Amino acid sequence: MNGPIHTDVLVLGCGIAGGTAALELAEAGLDVLIVTRADRPQESNTYWAQGGIIYKGEQDSPELLAKDIAHAGDGLCHDQAVAILAQSGPELVQSVLLDKLRVPFDRKPDGRLALGREGGHSLPRILHATDATGRAIEDSLIAALEKHPRVKFLIGHTAVDLLTPAHHGRDRRAIYDPLSCVGAYVLDQASGEIKRCFARATVLATGGLGQIFLRTTNPVGSRGDGLAMAYRAGARVINTEYVQFHPTAFYHRNAPCFLITEAVRGAGARLVDERGTPFMERYDPEWKDLAPRDVVARSIHSEILKRGVKNVYLDLRSHIPAERIRAEFPGMVQGCLEYGIDITRDLLPVVPAAHYSCGGVWVDDHGRSTVERLYAVGEVSCTGLHGANRLASTSLLEGLVWGHRSAQHIAAELRSHDGPRFDDIPAWQPTGHEVPDPALVAQDMSSIKHIMWNYVGLVRTTPRLARAIQDLRNLEVEIERFYRKAALTDELLGLRNAVRVALIVTLAAWENHESRGAHYRE
Numbered sequence: 001m002n003g004p005i006h007t008d009v010l011v012l013g014c015g016i017a018g019g020t021a022a023l024e025l026a027e028a029g030l031d032v033l034i035v036t037r038a039d040r041p042q043e044s045n046t047y048w049a050q051g052g053i054i055y056k057g058e059q060d061s062p063e064l065l066a067k068d069i070a071h072a073g074d075g076l077c078h079d080q081a082v083a084i085l086a087q088s089g090p091e092l093v094q095s096v097l098l099d100k101l102r103v104p105f106d107r108k109p110d111g112r113l114a115l116g117r118e119g120g121h122s123l124p125r126i127l128h129a130t131d132a133t134g135r136a137i138e139d140s141l142i143a144a145l146e147k148h149p150r151v152k153f154l155i156g157h158t159a160v161d162l163l164t165p166a167h168h169g170r171d172r173r174a175i176y177d178p179l180s181c182v183g184a185y186v187l188d189q190a191s192g193e194i195k196r197c198f199a200r201a202t203v204l205a206t207g208g209l210g211q212i213f214l215r216t217t218n219p220v221g222s223r224g225d226g227l228a229m230a231y232r233a234g235a236r237v238i239n240t241e242y243v244q245f246h247p248t249a250f251y252h253r254n255a256p257c258f259l260i261t262e263a264v265r266g267a268g269a270r271l272v273d274e275r276g277t278p279f280m281e282r283y284d285p286e287w288k289d290l291a292p293r294d295v296v297a298r299s300i301h302s303e304i305l306k307r308g309v310k311n312v313y314l315d316l317r318s319h320i321p322a323e324r325i326r327a328e329f330p331g332m333v334q335g336c337l338e339y340g341i342d343i344t345r346d347l348l349p350v351v352p353a354a355h356y357s358c359g360g361v362w363v364d365d366h367g368r369s370t371v372e373r374l375y376a377v378g379e380v381s382c383t384g385l386h387g388a389n390r391l392a393s394t395s396l397l398e399g400l401v402w403g404h405r406s407a408q409h410i411a412a413e414l415r416s417h418d419g420p421r422f423d424d425i426p427a428w429q430p431t432g433h434e435v436p437d438p439a440l441v442a443q444d445m446s447s448i449k450h451i452m453w454n455y456v457g458l459v460r461t462t463p464r465l466a467r468a469i470q471d472l473r474n475l476e477v478e479i480e481r482f483y484r485k486a487a488l489t490d491e492l493l494g495l496r497n498a499v500r501v502a503l504i505v506t507l508a509a510w511e512n513h514e515s516r517g518a519h520y521r522e
Helices: 014-025 062-072 079-100 134-148 172-176 226-235 294-306 320-328 330-337 395-415 438-455 460-482 490-511
Strands: 005-012 031-035 153-154 155-162 183-188 194-204 244-248 271-273 313-316 348-357 361-362 374-376
Touching: 005 014, 005 134, 005 183, 005 361, 005 395, 014 031, 014 134, 014 153, 014 194, 031 079, 031 155, 031 194, 062 079, 062 271, 062 438, 079 395, 134 153, 134 395, 155 194, 155 226, 172 194, 194 348, 194 395, 226 361, 226 374, 226 490, 271 294, 294 313, 320 330, 438 460, 438 490, 460 490
Parallel strands: 005 031, 005 194, 031 153, 194 374
Antiparallel strands: 155 183, 183 194, 244 348, 271 313, 313 348
């Protein structure tokens, strides 16, 4: 077995938040190791983000943006986080994404940036790269990281757990010290070897948790891995009951669930029933189809239940010229055509799907968690920016802002402080060698998804939540028992993390009796 890996900063995940932090840290002269469970570094929540990123509109101001964020957050946003993003976000889009990375955002014929409007925004201020904004950002970011001599990647590696002296150190007196993180145990998926990755600072940038639900717009790796690891390490976790359900995901019996970007409603599309009759004005007469996402998602849910149908529809054909649909939403056009639906002529079937976690690992203005030397950025974290419900297109900007701020803080801290001791953390000791049966792992994962969708979904009740807690606790006992005697695989680690995160979300929902934002109890 090879010896441990040492680096200045370990970054787990490489979307816009982790990637921004890694690039700025490398430019500050620090060695950075990026670990990703995917087989290529671009694969992340960011890569699959169809929607845009907030910039600045005509007649716009930080105060107006802050007002829109606070309205969507239903009174629970952290004022300081909102002010930081509203003040510094557009400037970082300019300096990092436009000037440094030269991300190819859409432009008007005269060369000016094209600005779109999305739900909850009082004016057009959103930058897009057709309907693949995340991919454009991620491709540019990874290209810059791959060129930098101080950045190294571990591809196809899954973090097992964060290394904390209090939990893993040989000196049991470490439990009296403040909790701290010195890196992570990491699984090499190809060889099965568990490596020690030691770092003077660790950045969690592992993305979301949508895969604990039956229907989600999230990619397959969004199992809540980072949240589960931080929870086990003792980090404070908050607001996890606020899971935002995107109102519109493509619905087809034989198709995977994929996002239908909110930008289509910003461009004029209407939500309609099977007869083509719009219905959102009955639920929100002021904002109609551009109401905040929790309102739109519950309105669709209500229509589906009331009518006894499986889905509602988006009508693009009556409100947006076919040429504009093809030009602005080419990925969506192609994806729907694969299932026989031409959205320039047909109604587009949609359902709500789990989309974004507004809660996560509590962090301060610089991305610091309650565990020393552990930072969290992007969707795995909770800055308080989103409150009870996220405003459209704030997620990519939050990742950019807190990726930047965490890098600044880490660079200053590592210059002024000695590093932690690593020699007290032993090599990984396998506890079992039983090969996990993929069918059993898949069945347990399916059970989690169905429990969360049926009992902890868009509308929650006391009996449903009680049943979910009982079922998830029983399932976690069995999964932990098997984890202790099995050879580790990425799928088994994901299952262990998913059941723990499902319980974290469900217990938070159980304890919160107030319906607000994305958390709705009957």
